[in-house]
Amino acid sequence: MKSRIMLLWLAIATMACTQQTKVSKELKQSIQKNESFEYVKKRALEVVKTGFNAGDGYGEVWIRDYNTFIELSAEVYAQEELKENLRVFFRLQGDDGNIIDGFIPKEKAVDVDGGYTYIYNDLEPTYCGHKNTVETDHEASLIQAVYKYVQKTGDKAFLLEKIGDKSVIDRLEWSLEFLRNHRWSKEHGMIFGATTSDWGDVQHCHPWGVYITEDTKYCVDIYDNAMFLIAIDNLMDLDPSKSEKWQERRDQLAKNTMKHLWDEENQKFIPHVYLDGSPFPENFKENEIYYHGGTAIAIEAGLLSKDQIKTALEKMISNVKASGAGSIGLTMYPPYPEGYFENKGMYPYGYQNGGDWTWFGGRMIQQLVHYGFYQEAYENLLPMTDRVMQNKGFYEWYTVKNEPTGSGTFRGSAGVLYKAIEMLEDAVEK
Incomplete structure (x- = not known):
């Protein structure tokens, strides 16, 4: 019976590949002739050679950024340098398992009233860290970064390396336990965080908005939970012996995420489900907002079917047209009204x-x-690669008029574009 099923599957797969080859053949010439792809890849390698901080406007190395360009860094840096960055995050890990947001050399850390509260640890002699407490993606980002490092280099021995009294793989699991112990909504069976916009790390209250305060409103959202799901998958892949403990947790989290956040009627994710009331006016219809970033990460976590992915893309393209933005990198549509976030x-x-x-x-x-x-x-x-050529750089973000702003060497943008181009080129070649 199994062999018959396998033969049927192979027949279907072969048919699908044959059909896709016709499309790929048509695409191949366009991709091969596209000048922006080669320009972007070459420029991305040049940018990533210059360091590990997020971009020219930042002094810190942030884990949510490093996670998105560590594969590109592996093209130009030795394994030891990549590992040393990862080690710093482990050396500065909290005594409850939490992972810092970013680190900076001690001599560059300036204590300013209302600024970062720096984190020190005897295990780390050179750097100190800080943690944006409104977010819950640091732990997941580190696991994903280690996974990408191991996949890219084959250096599985790193997982057994001891940092303090714990191995790297055990510290990874410890970081996930932190989320379950300190950021867990028992009512929803999901992790929670402060009210931010989609994947953002700025909460609605406070002029800066990176620290939990007495005014923080907690909620569950798609981005943080999708990141958690991906991290669980990565942990089990790195150490299959942990599957017995984490597979059931992973399956239940996926089920709960779709139960509480998926709006079946509108085929979209609900922005926030609040633990104790919304911070916004009662007449504000928040569910009219479509989150682009969180939806992309949910797709990466395997939460949506191919039909749902197609619908998601259609909605994103429609939102781009309605807003006048340059690409589907548009954070959300429509945006939150003026004054809904204290950060100017x-x-x-x-x-x-x-x-x-x-x-x-x-x-x-x-x-x-x-x-x-x-x-x-x-x-x-194409809109993303074309504007890299036009503006001669990987800008942090673009206005609704497609004007570049923020850091002009944003390594996260370089990393994701480089990988996207490589994936597309590999796919059509095969």
Whole structure:
């Protein structure tokens, strides 16, 4: 019986490949002739050679950024340098398992009233860290970064390396336990965080918005839980012996995420489900907002079917047209109204409130390639690569008028675009 099923599967797979070859053949010439792809890859390698901080406007190395360009860094740096960055995050790990947001040399850490509260540890002589406490993606980002490092280099021995009294693999698991112990909603069976915009790390209250305060409103959202799901998958792949403990937890989390956040009628994710009431006015219809970034990460976590992915892309393209933005990297549509976030940079279509971020748009392209939407991936990648050529750099984000802003050497953008192009080129070649 099994062999018959296998033969049927192979027949279907062969048919699908044959059909896709016709499309790929048509795409191949366009991809091979596209000048922006080679330019972007060459420029990305040049940018990543210059360091590990997020970009020219930042002094810190942040884990949520490093996670998205560590594979690109592996093209130009020795394994030891990549590992040393990862070790710093482990050396500065909290005594409850939490992972810092970023680190900076001790001599460059300046204590300013209202600024970062720096974190020190005897295990780390050179750097100190800080943690944006409104977010819950640092732990997941580190696991994903280690996974990518091991996949890229084959250096599985790193997982057994001792840092303090724990191995790397055990510290990874400890970080996931932190989320379950300190950021867990028993009511929803999901991790929670502060109210931010989609994947953003700025909460609605406080002029800066990176630390939990007495005014923080907690909620569950798609981005953080999808990142957690990917991290669990990566942990089990790195150490299959942990599957017995984590597979059931992973399956239940996926089920709960779709139960509480998926709006079946509107085929979208609900922005936030609040633990104790919304911080926004009662007449505000938050569910009219479509989160682009969180949806892309949910697709990466395997939460949506191919039909749902196609619908998601259609909605993203429609939102881009309605807003006038340059690409599907558009954070969300529509944005939150003026004044809904105290941070002055969070105006409508500003920063993480409707800004256009290649950093996440590129990850959506990767998923389109992964699921076989090659033509769609190509068409929606072009606006991102074209503007890199036009502006001669990897800018942090773009305004709704497609104007570049923020750091001009944003390594996260370089990393996701490089990978997206490589995935697309490999797919059509095969």
